[in-house]
Amino acid sequence: MAGPGFLVSGWPWRAAGYLLTGAVTGAVLLVGLVTAVTAGIALAVVLVGLPLLLLTALAGLPVARLERHRLRLVDRHPAYDPHVRPSATGLRAWLTTRLRERATWRELGHALLFAGLLWPLDALAVTLALLCPLSLVAAPLLLATAGEGRGTKVLKAWTVSTWPAASGVAVLGLSLLALGGYALGVTAGARAELTRLLIAPREAELGSRMVELARSRARLVDAFEAERRRIERDLHDGAQQRLVALSMTLGLALLDAPPGPYAEQLAKAQREAGEALAELREIVHGIHPQVLADHGLAAAVADAADRTAVPVDVDFRLPVRLPQPVEAAAYFVVREALANVDRHSGAGRAAVHGGHRDGRLFVEVRDDGRGGADASTGSGLTGLADRVSVLDGTLSVSSPPGGPTLLRVELPCEPTDRCA
Secondary structure (H helix, E strand, O other), X not given: OOOOHHHHOOHHHHHHHHHHHHHHHHHHHHHHHHHHHHHHHHHHHHOOHHHHHHHHHOOHHHHHHHHHHHHHHOOOOOOOOOOOOOOOOOHHHHHHHHHHOHHHHHHHXXXXXXXXXXXXXXXXXXXXXXXXXXXXXXXXXXXXXXXXXXXXEEOOOEEEOOHHHHHHHHHHHHHXXXXXXXXXXXXXXXXXXXXXXXXXXXXXXXXXXXXXXHHXXXXXXXXXXXXXXXHHHHHHHHHHHHHHHHHHHHHHHHHHOOOOHXXXXXXXXXXXXXXXXXXXXXXXXXHOOHHXXXXXXXXXXXXXXXXXXXXXXXXXXXXXXXXXXXXXXXXXXXXXXXHHHHHHHOOOOEEEEEEEEOOEEEEEEEEOOOOOOOHHHOOOHHHHHHHHHHOOOEEEEEOOOXXXXXXXXXXXXXXXXXXX
């Protein structure tokens, strides 16, 4: 609206259409509400009017739906529908859901405000900014037709009897029409913003999108963990068993082979098959250790500590199994932290402490190394923090230069059949 191009675009007419349809809709809504409430009260004595009053309380729903469509005239962004889908089918479930929603009562308040106040303002804006200037612009035409060249009334306020006066009124009307285009744009924009605030608040839309984003991230994590377990199972039951069979076959062939170059080649092939099997087992363990699936987090942490070159003291007390996403996230945090201790810390000893209380799993990894760990340097901590945040957990690192380093993770774990 800042430049003159606004007047030659379609936006002034879209604004006028928005306000004009608002005036018509509001007038019809006012008549409908008054009729429904009057009939409902009159028939309430015979109980027939009670359903009618209930339907009147839900009148905001169709009005809000219509308003969300009308907003497209002046707002490029689709209006958000705050209503949730009923958990069951049928009229009873739909009514129960709608009557419990704050959005339903907010939309009823909007409908009452629309019927009582907003539509007259829409009509007034269209009249002053569009119809009155058009009446002035039409002064020469009215003088030539209805006035037969002798005189005509403009806006039923004053008489124009000469052609110069009629032309001057038309020029004034064109000027007011240009100003009215801007006035219509401002009024329609304010009106649309008020409507969006009442029936489709951006905060609710943002909150809903954040909730859906969190749910989608959680679904991705679950799918990722399921895929990891599938790959681990396929490697364990497929390629690993084939390598075991190959190693045994080579061993049997070596027993029957006479001493010489042929036997040496068989022995070399058996050693390479054994090395490939060991590497594959290590890969399978890194993808999803079987001990985690079979025996739980405490056993998996103890196994990871045993595989660490630095001596690790483990104090992990979990009397129950935890949900699989929580166990997996906590295990990989511990494993990555111990790998960092091995590679970067220069520590002589490390400790892992963990437990569950107050509905949260907590894990601490401490070492007596040189410190200075920083998530921004690509040490793997950033990825761990992202993984923990998906589960609404927190990861904190304290690592002053000179040490010691303390990594702490907390993950919410609501009491369930697997987590108390």
